[in-house]
Amino acid sequence: MTFDDVRTLALTWPEVTDGTSYGTPALKVRGKLLTRLKEDGESIVVPGIEPDERAMLMEAQPKIFYFTDHYRDWPTVLVRLPRARRQTVEGLLLRRWRTLASKKALKAFESLSER
Template identity: 40%
Template sequence: MTREEVAAIALAFPGCEQGLSYGRPSFKLNGKFFTRIRDEDDSLVLLEVGFDEREMLMEAEPQTFHITPHYKDYPSVLARIATLDPGSFRAFLERRFRKIAKKSVVKAWEAERRVTD
């Protein structure tokens, strides 16, 4: 993916906007951290990823998934943009969206998706 594709996927979620997290450009939803691109390694910070899942992802696709010491104690994983599948990225964001979006927004989003599917 490209950075533009990352932005298009993230901003397609209702309420997602570009902002700052800890002084760095990021995507926020409902005022909360959604994801961001790490300039250091051109990777995305993906939250809501349990430790077991993270280990499995890093073992199965080490060219895509990794962590740094900073993230080792958080339920998250880093994913290199160049090798991350867009559908997988969307699925990771959907998990986060369902957790931090307002329930009414999630319900409307789900209803809209049923109509278009």
Template identity: 40%
Template sequence: MVTEDDVRRIALALPETGEKTMYGTPAFYVRGKWFARMREEGDMLVLPVASEEEKAELLAAEPAKFGTTPHYDGYAVVLVRLDEVGAEEMSELLTDAWRLRAPKRLAAGYDG
């Protein structure tokens, strides 16, 4: 299980990442593009994924961990239940979301 503080620590360790508020909740940005946001309830994280197909696969494979709402229908975005993931998996999820939104050169430099 991870907490909002764990999410913050992991997200802000990624290159050129900052925190701002989005819809009244903490959100994390790389060069002005959001890549993660806490939900209002504080128990879920909103994350972009590569495609709607990937979203469907995650939802089907692990419905206890990943969810969605009608608000996100048609968008490549999933909700991650914080009490269902550990720190290592959250790090992978946040890093993948960061890579989706980071400029290509920045992501390539991070991946080394």
């Protein structure tokens, strides 16, 4: 996967917009960070992932999920896009999106998903 793949996927969800964060391309939901491209150009930063879940992800798929010392104390996981499958990234980002989207957007998305 690439960030362009992530962008194409996430922009189909309600309330997702293109933006920037710390000088890198980012995707936001109602002004809050969904994900952004890490400075290495190949990984994404996904906030809202608590340390226990991050540890589980890293243990299960260490070639995909990781963090750096900078993110040690933050509820964040990094994802190596070239090694990740679409369904893995989509599931993680969709869960994050659900925490940021409005109730109206969630309802609209659910009705689309039921079709």
